[in-house]
Amino acid sequence: MAGRLRSWTGGETELGPPAAWPANLRSALQLVLLSPAAMTLLWGRQGLMFYNDAYAVIAGARHPGSFGASVFEAWPEVADFNREVLDSVFAGASPSYRDVPFVFYRNGAAEDVWLNVDYSPVLDDAGEVGGVLAIVTETTERVQTEQTLRRREAELAQVQKIGRVGGLEVDLRSGFRNRRSPEYLQIHGLPPEAAQETHEDWVRRIHPEDRMTVDAHFREAVQGTATIYEAEYRIIRPSDGQVRWIAATAQIERDEGGEPLRLIGAHLDVTARKEAEAEQRLLMQELAHRVKNTMAMIQALASQTLRNAGTLEAAREIFNARLAALARAHDLLVGGRRADASVHDIAKSIIALQGDPARFSIKGDNIVLGPKAALALTLILHELTTNAVKYGALSNTTGIVSLSWSVAEIEGVRQFRLRWCESGGPPVMPPSRKGFGSRLIERSFPAARTGTASAYLPDGLVFTLDAPFDALGDGEAGA
Numbered sequence: 001m002a003g004r005l006r007s008w009t010g011g012e013t014e015l016g017p018p019a020a021w022p023a024n025l026r027s028a029l030q031l032v033l034l035s036p037a038a039m040t041l042l043w044g045r046q047g048l049m050f051y052n053d054a055y056a057v058i059a060g061a062r063h064p065g066s067f068g069a070s071v072f073e074a075w076p077e078v079a080d081f082n083r084e085v086l087d088s089v090f091a092g093a094s095p096s097y098r099d100v101p102f103v104f105y106r107n108g109a110a111e112d113v114w115l116n117v118d119y120s121p122v123l124d125d126a127g128e129v130g131g132v133l134a135i136v137t138e139t140t141e142r143v144q145t146e147q148t149l150r151r152r153e154a155e156l157a158q159v160q161k162i163g164r165v166g167g168l169e170v171d172l173r174s175g176f177r178n179r180r181s182p183e184y185l186q187i188h189g190l191p192p193e194a195a196q197e198t199h200e201d202w203v204r205r206i207h208p209e210d211r212m213t214v215d216a217h218f219r220e221a222v223q224g225t226a227t228i229y230e231a232e233y234r235i236i237r238p239s240d241g242q243v244r245w246i247a248a249t250a251q252i253e254r255d256e257g258g259e260p261l262r263l264i265g266a267h268l269d270v271t272a273r274k275e276a277e278a279e280q281r282l283l284m285q286e287l288a289h290r291v292k293n294t295m296a297m298i299q300a301l302a303s304q305t306l307r308n309a310g311t312l313e314a315a316r317e318i319f320n321a322r323l324a325a326l327a328r329a330h331d332l333l334v335g336g337r338r339a340d341a342s343v344h345d346i347a348k349s350i351i352a353l354q355g356d357p358a359r360f361s362i363k364g365d366n367i368v369l370g371p372k373a374a375l376a377l378t379l380i381l382h383e384l385t386t387n388a389v390k391y392g393a394l395s396n397t398t399g400i401v402s403l404s405w406s407v408a409e410i411e412g413v414r415q416f417r418l419r420w421c422e423s424g425g426p427p428v429m430p431p432s433r434k435g436f437g438s439r440l441i442e443r444s445f446p447a448a449r450t451g452t453a454s455a456y457l458p459d460g461l462v463f464t465l466d467a468p469f470d471a472l473g474d475g476e477a478g479a
Helices: 002-006 023-034 053-062 076-090 140-163 182-188 192-196 199-205 208-223 271-308 312-333 343-354 371-390 436-444
Strands: 039-043 048-051 096-104 111-123 129-138 165-171 177-180 228-236 243-254 260-269 360-364 400-410 413-423 453-457 460-468
Touching (some): 002 023, 023 039, 023 048, 023 129, 048 053, 053 129, 076 096, 076 111, 111 140, 177 182, 177 192, 182 192, 182 243, 182 260, 208 228, 208 260, 243 271, 312 371, 343 360, 343 371, 371 400, 371 413, 371 460
Parallel strands (some): 360 400
Antiparallel strands (some): 039 048, 096 111, 111 129, 228 243, 243 260, 400 413, 413 460, 453 460
């Protein structure tokens, strides 16, 4: 820029040739041209611009056209700002700005620019303010980097909030000094002031059954050569006393000698997953138990059917019908969230097989039975219905069956009572030997009251079943 000034002949500005410029202007300009920092001198109220090589970089494509031109013409997009600055300095002030944002068109397109600018007056030969000296530092790169960092931190915080991920940082060089994110504090049930809790605070929060193992594993990972630390353990939240499962994953930073420097990690509340895994294990155990029970029941069905059937063809027909009833019972059991079934649904499934619901009158409370009791009742009703079709009220066109059930307190014990009453059928006779239904009741309802009975009345069969209600809901009635 000094070379450019030496080539001027005087027509470039209204000030004439540089050699004739006021001494104070030339002295100030010499300071500007020799400075490694970006500086510009705005001379006069019109703000004629004289700047050095460092400022030419900031000017971009505006250079060299802006050299010697009025600052208002050189930078029209910020003319109002520059006018306020000149008025302020000429009034005696020395304004200073930090990271002030501008939109410049210095390279032909709109560009976001941030500057640090310090303004000071330059006196003329008469001791009055003749111009303004501006020291300019472009901070665009730093500001944009900081903005990007803040944006990423905000995005990370949002991700942590949405995903319930708790972040933490541990300084491994100074006694495990910690720093916790707000999400971490929320997961662990901690107040905001616990953001810098100690290692001992964390250890005390671990469930007593997991505490020694988890702490030992952590210290082993840090003191060894590992760069990744992973653990799953239970904590007891101080805020509400809840037991929660935590999945911890962290990276251990080490120096060149392998000494631990810092741990950066994330905590997830995986209680829902752990509970689902526990429930799945329980369901698998229940399934194994259920399969064993079912196989035992099928074995009993086969044995009883083959023992009492007159022919193989009759045995096949009876066995298939009983298996079908068992299958329908299983369909009812797996239709809900648990392996339970309501008495009403069981009754409807049996009646549907006979094809004429009008032959049945059913009523009863909304009672849900456990798995084994539900299977047994299904088979009992199936046997009763089959016998009614062959020999009882359903063997003609006029007979009906009335089925009812309820829960009542008898002698201080809640009892489940079911009553099957046939009418309008042919006369019935008591069987000469104990049938499958009787044996099924004995096996499935060993706690049934002595009042449980079948009465072969002239009008039709009446069957009554009383059993302790509490034994029917948990699947243990036949245990």
